[in-house]
Amino acid sequence: QVQLQESGPGLVKPSETLSLTCNVSAYSISRGYYWGWIRQPPGKGLEWIGSVYHSGTTYYNPSLKSRVTISVDTSKNQFSLKLTSVTAADTAVYYCARDNLSWFDSWGQGNLVTVSS
Amino acid sequence: DIQMTQSPSTLSASVGDRVTITCRASQSITNWLAWYQQKPGKAPKLLIYKASSLENGVPSRFSGSGSGTDFTLTISNLQPDDFATYYCQQYNTYSTFGQGTKLEIK
Numbered sequence: 001q002v003q004l005q006e007s008g009p010g011l012v013k014p015s016e017t018l019s020l021t022c023n024v025s026a027y028s029i030s031r032g033y034y035w036g037w038i039r040q041p042p043g044k045g046l047e048w049i050g051s052v053y054h055s056g057t058t059y060y061n062p063s064l065k066s067r068v069t070i071s072v073d074t075s076k077n078q079f080s081l082k083l084t085s086v087t088a089a090d091t092a093v094y095y096c097a098r099d100n101l102s103w104f105d106s107w108g109q110g111n112l113v114t115v116s117s
Numbered sequence: 118d119i120q121m122t123q124s125p126s127t128l129s130a131s132v133g134d135r136v137t138i139t140c141r142a143s144q145s146i147t148n149w150l151a152w153y154q155q156k157p158g159k160a161p162k163l164l165i166y167k168a169s170s171l172e173n174g175v176p177s178r179f180s181g182s183g184s185g186t187d188f189t190l191t192i193s194n195l196q197p198d199d200f201a202t203y204y205c206q207q208y209n210t211y212s213t214f215g216q217g218t219k220l221e222i223k
Contacts, residue, residue: 046153046161046204048212061211062118095160102208103151105172107160 002027004096004108011114012090018083018113022096029072030054034099035079037070039092040110047092051099052079086115119143119207123215129223134195138218140188140205149209152181152190155217156201164203165190192220 008020022035029035036051050060052070060068064083072079083090093112097104120143130136140150148168153161163172165181168188178193192199200222205215 045216046206046214048206048214059211097160100166102149103163103166103206104153104161105163105166107162110160 002098002106004098004106006094006096006108006111008094008111008113010112011116012086013117014087014115015085018081018086018090018094018115020081020094020096020111020113021078022080022108023076023078024098025077027098028074029077029079030074034059034101035072036097036099036104037081038095038097038104038107039090040095041089041092049081049083049094051101088115091115119146119210119213121205121207121213121215123203123205123218125218126216127219127221129221130195131223132195132197135191135193136195136220137192138190138203138205138220140183140190140215142186142188142207142209145185146207146209148184149207150181150183150188151206151208152179153204153206154199154201155204161204197222 003025005023012018034051037049050070052058052072067084069082093110095110096108098106122141150168152165155161169181202217202219
């Protein structure tokens with residue numbers, strides 16, 4: 001059964017870039033599916049950030065598109081998120097997930113990222 | 118943007134009850150809708166996809182219905198493990214989630 005695990009800093013300064021990586025195990029990214037990022041501010045709902053295919057094709061939430069880059073490294077079986085110019089509003093638990101180009105059927109445990117100086 | 122509105126925001130029920138959560142889309146999404154369950158401190162778990170298809174391993178007391186703009190998630194014979202927050206998600210155009218419905222013990 002596919003497993004996903006987020007990793008990255010838990011604290012980022014305002015105006016800097018948030019970077020997270022998702023390691024995928026028990027399933028080769030190259031086999032297919034999209035791979036996505038979703039976030040959840042403390043006590044609030046879920047927001048899809050964007051997703052990437054193993055070929056590198058991406059699609060992003062239009063509201064975040066100008067600040068987001070999602071990339072994939074098939075040799076390491078992982079994919080990554082970069083979010084630039086962060087503010088306190090970007091404080092959230094960030095989840096990686098397998099994306100059917102529709103629903104998300106497997107999720108990582110989440111990584112809390114706090115934006116603060 | 119397609120907006121998803123869930124109701125109610127909070128629902129109180131007892132073990133053994135049958136409950137229904139509603140999700141309404143701001144425009145037609147055909148049947149491109151999923152439902153998730155989330156417990157505190159945990160990642161969401163997929164329950165239903167394509168509005169009414171049950172994910173493998175999900176108990177049959179969970180069911181989904183609807184098409185177009187109006188959808189429901191029904192949980193029959195509530196179990197203690199079912200008290201959680203539930204989210205709908207549309208994937209007709211990009212992806213957006215409802216604001217969530219917290220199912221509490223009465």
